[in-house]
Amino acid sequence: xxxxxxxxAALILDAAKxxxxxxxxxxxxxxxxxxxxxxxxxxxxxxxxxxxxxxxxTAPPKIAATLAxxxxxxxxxxxxxxxxxxxxxxxxxxxxxxxxxxxxxxGDMYGSPRTGNGKTVVLDYSSPNVAKPFHIGHLGTTxxxxxxxLLHEFAGYHCVGINYLGxxxxxxxxxxVAYRKWGSREEVESREIDELVALYVRFHxxxxxxxxxxxxxxxxxxxxxxxxEENLALWRWFKxxxxxxxxxxxRLLGISFDSYNGESFYTDKMPAQIEKxxxxxxxxxxxxxxxxxxxxxxxxxxxxxxxxxxxxxxxRDIAAAVYxxxxxxxxKCIYVTSAGQSLHFAQWFKVVELMxxxxxxxxxxxxxxxxxxxxxxxxxxTGNVVLLKDLFREAIDKVREISAEKNTGAAGSEExxxxxxxxxxxxxxxxxxxxxxxxxxLSDALSFDGATGPYAQYTYARTCSLLEKAGGVPATDxxxxxxxxxxxxxxxxxxxxxxxxxxTEALDTYEPSVITRYILDLCxxxxxxxxxxxxxxxxxESIRRERIALTAATHTVLRRALxxxxxxxxxxx
Ligand code: ARG
Numbered sequence: 001x002x003x004x005x006x007x008x009a010a011l012i013l014d015a016a017k018x019x020x021x022x023x024x025x026x027x028x029x030x031x032x033x034x035x036x037x038x039x040x041x042x043x044x045x046x047x048x049x050x051x052x053x054x055x056x057x058t059a060p061p062k063i064a065a066t067l068a069x070x071x072x073x074x075x076x077x078x079x080x081x082x083x084x085x086x087x088x089x090x091x092x093x094x095x096x097x098x099x100x101x102x103x104x105x106x107g108d109m110y111g112s113p114r115t116g117n118g119k120t121v122v123l124d125y126s127s128p129n130v131a132k133p134f135h136i137g138h139l140g141t142t143x144x145x146x147x148x149x150l151l152h153e154f155a156g157y158h159c160v161g162i163n164y165l166g167x168x169x170x171x172x173x174x175x176x177v178a179y180r181k182w183g184s185r186e187e188v189e190s191r192e193i194d195e196l197v198a199l200y201v202r203f204h205x206x207x208x209x210x211x212x213x214x215x216x217x218x219x220x221x222x223x224x225x226x227x228x229e230e231n232l233a234l235w236r237w238f239k240x241x242x243x244x245x246x247x248x249x250x251r252l253l254g255i256s257f258d259s260y261n262g263e264s265f266y267t268d269k270m271p272a273q274i275e276k277x278x279x280x281x282x283x284x285x286x287x288x289x290x291x292x293x294x295x296x297x298x299x300x301x302x303x304x305x306x307x308x309x310x311x312x313x314x315x316r317d318i319a320a321a322v323y324x325x326x327x328x329x330x331x332k333c334i335y336v337t338s339a340g341q342s343l344h345f346a347q348w349f350k351v352v353e354l355m356x357x358x359x360x361x362x363x364x365x366x367x368x369x370x371x372x373x374x375x376x377x378x379x380x381x382t383g384n385v386v387l388l389k390d391l392f393r394e395a396i397d398k399v400r401e402i403s404a405e406k407n408t409g410a411a412g413s414e415e416x417x418x419x420x421x422x423x424x425x426x427x428x429x430x431x432x433x434x435x436x437x438x439x440x441x442l443s444d445a446l447s448f449d450g451a452t453g454p455y456a457q458y459t460y461a462r463t464c465s466l467l468e469k470a471g472g473v474p475a476t477d478x479x480x481x482x483x484x485x486x487x488x489x490x491x492x493x494x495x496x497x498x499x500x501x502x503x504t505e506a507l508d509t510y511e512p513s514v515i516t517r518y519i520l521d522l523c524x525x526x527x528x529x530x531x532x533x534x535x536x537x538x539x540x541e542s543i544r545r546e547r548i549a550l551t552a553a554t555h556t557v558l559r560r561a562l563x564x565x566x567x568x569x570x571x572x573x
Contacts, residue, residue: 001045001497005034007075008045008088015070020056036498040491043080043087044095050084060084093481096493096550103496103553104476108560111499113507116157119331122324123149123159126255127337129166130242130262131175133197134249136386136440137338140368143426144434145336146255147512147565148366154564155507160328161255163246164320165262167239171200173221176234177213178203188237193245196238225267225310249389252422253566261320269319270311273355274304282354292351302347314348321352325359332362334510339367339435366510368434391442396421398446399454403573406448419568420454421446427453430516430565451520456562457573459523462530463555464571466548469536473552474545481546488529492550495525499557503564512565519561526554 009031016024025033030047037046049063056063064081071079071086078089103110125145128134149159178199179188188195207213224231243260250256274290277283283290288307294300303312324333335345345365353360373386399421428445432438448454467473485493499518506514535551538544559569 001036001494002501004075004088004090005031005045007073008034008047011071011073011079012047012067012086015067016052016056018070019066020058022055022057024055025052036494037085037087040487040494042082042085043078044090044092044494045088047086047088048084049086053084090494092485092490092493093483095497096481096485096489096546097479099493099496100479100546100549100553101476103556104473104549108556110556111154111503111560113155113500113504115507116152116155119157120328121149121152121157121159122162122328122330122333123152123336124162124164124334125149125336126246126250126257127164127166127262128242128246129169129171131171131196131200131238132166133200134193134242134246134388136371136373136388136391139371139388139391139425139429140338140434141336142253142255142388143429143566144366144368144512145334146253147430147515148334148336148510150564150566151503151507151512151515154503154560157331160259160330161257162259162261162324163257165239165243165260165264167262168264168267168316170217170221172224172231172235172238173217173219174203174207174214175200175238176220176224176231177217179234188241192241196241245389249392252392252418253426254568255566263316266316266319266323267311269323270315273319273322274311274315276355277304277351280355282351292347292354294347294350297350299343299347299350302351304351314344314351317344317348318352318355321348321363322357325357330359330362332364334364334366336366336368339369341365342367364510366434369437371429371438371440373440391425392422395425395442395446398442399424402446402448413570416570416573419570420457420573423453423457423562423567425453426566427456427516430512433513434511453567454573456519456523456558457567457570459526460555460558460562460569461571461573463526463551463558466530466535466551467555470548470551473555474548476549479546479549480542483543486529486533488525488532489547489550492525492529492554495522496550496553496557499561506564515561515564519558519565522554522558522561526551526558 006027009027012030013024013027033047033051035046035048037043047067049060049067052063053060058066061081061084064084064086067086068079068081073079076088077091080087080089123145125148126138126142128138146161149161152159175196182202183195183199191198203213203217220231224235277292282292283304284293286301289303290305291301291303294302302314304315305311321333324330337345342365349360349363349365352363396417399417403417424445428440429438431451444450445452446454448458502514502518506512529550533547535547536544538547562569
């Protein structure tokens, strides 16, 4: 469709040059003004002329009518003015034939922009804080991050997924104190992460009344930093337990990381960077702390060292970025976190620039909005958190219940119930723009009839069963669509043709929801086609083959699109 848009833009410009004398926008600008009308009666590509009416000092309908007179082209079956729009109609038989054979030939690589060959992208995502709960607030970084990784891989980039574990900091002092006061080895061994979280939560509750506990925690962390063997052993143990727990969740999501180098890994890599900042005269003292002044860029100072000389979150991030560049020579390094951390990233990105690292502009922060559940915002420090594993468990159980009632395939298969339950949560989460705050509703996410993951997976399973009944995927040669197509066939072909552009848009905007919305468009188009057109029972053999080819094309694209947003694709639901 991209080429056709380009063609339409060129035609519009030609006709405009002939008829108007004003200065005209560039072909790229015209192209970006083109729309895909939702109603096929309005054409396949439309040009809203009001965008030009000021420059041309002419009313939009007049512009549309004038342009329509001057354009003719073999790429389009009809070009006509309707109100202020110039509408381009495709030869839909040609489009359907072309799209079916392209998808059959390219298979699951159809839609890849192939822009990443030879390039490396590092993605820093998920990164929970060890011994704190892995809760619903981490869903965003985990699934947006992983989906961005899959999208980049699809485009041909070499990707390195890094789980930058929060495995260092005063929370370990707190946990060590809490464990010694109220915990026991047996309890931690049997209840694992649940016990660690309980201890952590109890520490905060008790410290409310007894602030001296905080001082004690700071001391224990200082001991840990100084290499105290006993504290180090506890730290390693807590970390191991937490990791084992996270891995269960990652397995459920089908996620694996290439590196688990967390914050602690960079401890010995910070001094060299601090030294460099000193040499460049970047550090100034602010109430005893060392900071980089960023006033000129209208940001508060970036904190590098506390009064007591200990390092901070930005210090570690800077050292980590340098290490990653030296190790991976990335073309891009992407960080996915909640928007609450946007200032932190803007600050230390600027410091990296001031330090003279030429790759500073390859650092990308991808923020996202907040998640709440039933309207309540989630807090980590109180017990009021929804753990990710509990959310998934509940979704999986509900899927099993629904399937038992409906007597569907998931009833008998744990694997399918997991794929559908977990998929429902991911799909729901990735439905809106990432910056929108979201209020989670499990029953909405799980509805089999709504715009949901189960609906999309169900549609995919439908394509599987149709193809199975058809005896496999037919060869597409000789499929000509040499007839006038039904509206459903036209729409489906057009949606299939849009996939490559949607992938590019998702990559350019770091927005997996572009794919989620595309999946819904594709499912809607396919289900209409399925209900309105006879596929296996079509009377003419040639039509039957054409419709099976459209089903096979949908199957390929839907499967790829679902995988791009971390959903699994069971063949039966
Ligand atoms: N552990 C941090 C948190 O949970 C997120 C880390 C993000 N990555 C980074 N390089 N700062 O808030």
